[in-house]
Amino acid sequence: MTTTLDRTASRAPSPGLPARLSLTPRTALAGRLDGAWWPRSRDLAAELPPLADALEGRWGRITRVLVNPDHWPVVPHKVADTDHVLHVGWFTEQDPDKIILLSYTTGRCDLLVIPPETEPASAARLMTAAALPGSILTAGGLMSDEAATGRRMQEARSSEDAWESEGGATPAPQPHPAAHSVVGARMIPLPGYMRVTTWRP
Known part of the structure; x- marks a missing residue:
């Protein structure tokens, strides 16, 4: 992917949907990550303002953002938020699957x-895993684990399809007995996307 590093561009945030975000509990044991963010595009100038606004209540005003340019086609030097400017930096040594946000207060x-x-x-699995209290998994590790999970699920579907095409029949799925007793992340369907809330013990 070719990345353009734009040192001067800034753009006013356009009104839109809120950030899709999952955060660890405030009192949780510190882990490698503070949660997960699922942007709707790879346009940092459009995606960063809703993210900064969503984090302000917990982390205070976000002033600096650090990314790896591998996954972002354009990295603006500055992005206009509601009433201040976000300064964006980039480091190729940073985990490409992670974003770092800095505030003066928190x-x-x-x-x-x-x-x-x-x-x-x-995305729901990743948002849940990234918000686990005290997790030692890195962003890259979570993405690798999810890729492996996706491959296993695809292989299982392929095997099931082959079995059914040869005359087998799949029994109707039965709910897991513990499915409704797990305390953890809740998925709330909202218009246009799914939001995963934080873990609540």
């Missing part, structure tokens, strides 16, 4: 970045 927030084109079921 410090640093590290988020897994889920690619915009990710399937909703896969």
Whole structure:
């Protein structure tokens, strides 16, 4: 992917949908990540203002953002938010699947970045995993694990399809007995996307 590093561009945020975000609990044991972010595009100038606004209540005003340019076709030097400017930096040494946001009041927030084109079921798993309290998994590790999970699920579907095409029949799925007793992330369907809330013990 070719990345353009735009040192001067800034753009006013356009009104739109809120950031798709999953955060660890405030009192949780610190882990490698503070949650996950699922942007709708690879346009940082459009995606960063809603993210910064969503984080302000917990991390204070976000002033600086650090990314790896591998997944962003254009990296603007500055992005206009509602009433201030976000300064954007880039480092090729940074995990390409992570974004770092900095504020003067609370410090640093590290988020897994889920690619915009990710399937909703896969994104939901990643958002849940990234918000686990005290997790030692890195952003890249979570993405690798999810890729392996996706491959296993695809292989299982292929085997099932082959079995059915040879005359087998798949029994109707039965709910897992513990499916309704798990305390953890809740998925709330909202218009146009799925939002995964934080873990609540």
